[in-house]
Amino acid sequence: MLELVGVSAGYGRLLALREVSVEVPAGRVAAVIGANGAGKTTLLRVISGLLPPRSGHVRLNGQDITGWSPERVVASGVAHVPERRQLFGSMRVEDNLLLGAYLRLRGGRKREVQEDLEKVYALFPRLRERRRQMAATLSGGEQQMLALGRALMARPQVLLLDEPSLGLAPLLVRELFRVIRQLRDQGYTVLLVEQNAHQALRVADVAYVMETGTVTLKGSGAELLSAPQVQAAYLGGTG
Numbered sequence: 162m163l164e165l166v167g168v169s170a171g172y173g174r175l176l177a178l179r180e181v182s183v184e185v186p187a188g189r190v191a192a193v194i195g196a197n198g199a200g201k202t203t204l205l206r207v208i209s210g211l212l213p214p215r216s217g218h219v220r221l222n223g224q225d226i227t228g229w230s231p232e233r234v235v236a237s238g239v240a241h242v243p244e245r246r247q248l249f250g251s252m253r254v255e256d257n258l259l260l261g262a263y264l265r266l267r268g269g270r271k272r273e274v275q276e277d278l279e280k281v282y283a284l285f286p287r288l289r290e291r292r293r294q295m296a297a298t299l300s301g302g303e304q305q306m307l308a309l310g311r312a313l314m315a316r317p318q319v320l321l322l323d324e325p326s327l328g329l330a331p332l333l334v335r336e337l338f339r340v341i342r343q344l345r346d347q348g349y350t351v352l353l354v355e356q357n358a359h360q361a362l363r364v365a366d367v368a369y370v371m372e373t374g375t376v377t378l379k380g381s382g383a384e385l386l387s388a389p390q391v392q393a394a395y396l397g398g399t400g
Contacts, residue, residue: 170212370391
């Protein structure tokens with residue numbers, strides 16, 4: 162579904178990604194774990210068109226989308242849920258959701274968008290209750306639901322999730338990863354960047370470890386969960 166081949170990218174003189182290759186199988190969850198500064202967010206920014214790579218290729222369903230504009234990437238079926246949500250706090254919850262379907266609304270597909278809105282409310286009933294509230298008044302967990310719901314309103318083939326558990330209480334983290342499993346079961350393809358390595362590897366079908374801009378280890382989520390080097394570096398020495 163999604164493939165990066167030999168991608169290098171950076172900011173000014175800083176090279177944040179060095180010859181990174183990653184594959185995300187269709188209908189599966191791929192997780193990328195690593196410390197701060199490993200290049201995980203940069204990886205997602207390259208895929209979504211926010212940062213052009215210096216070399217390498219990004220392919221979606223075999224089509225080269227390297228260097229496409231963010232709007233074109235979204236239209237092709239990729240939705241990015243950024244770190245810290247980046248919602249429009251002074252707008253209502255429902256308006257934030259509708260912005261996720263902006264391209265389709267502009268094309269006059271209002272009935273289709275309304276159907277998707279109902280699906281998001283079914284997935285996150287709390288958002289239906291809060292639909293008239295300003296996004297800034299939501300709790301951290303509710304804001305993460307809203308950010309994910311907004312991405313789903315784009316009808317994506319691929320979801321890019323950047324640190325979705327950041328700042329959430331343990332109970333909400335468990336609920337979040339339950340939703341990620343549910344989305345995979347519904348056929349979504351998910352690329353998950355996450356510092357909570359234990360939860361990420363438990364949900365992942367395939368996983369990668371990144372260090373200083375390179376992929377240093379890959380395998381199934383279960384394989385990396387039991388790998389001694391991963392346990393020592395990211396799991397506190399426990400399985």
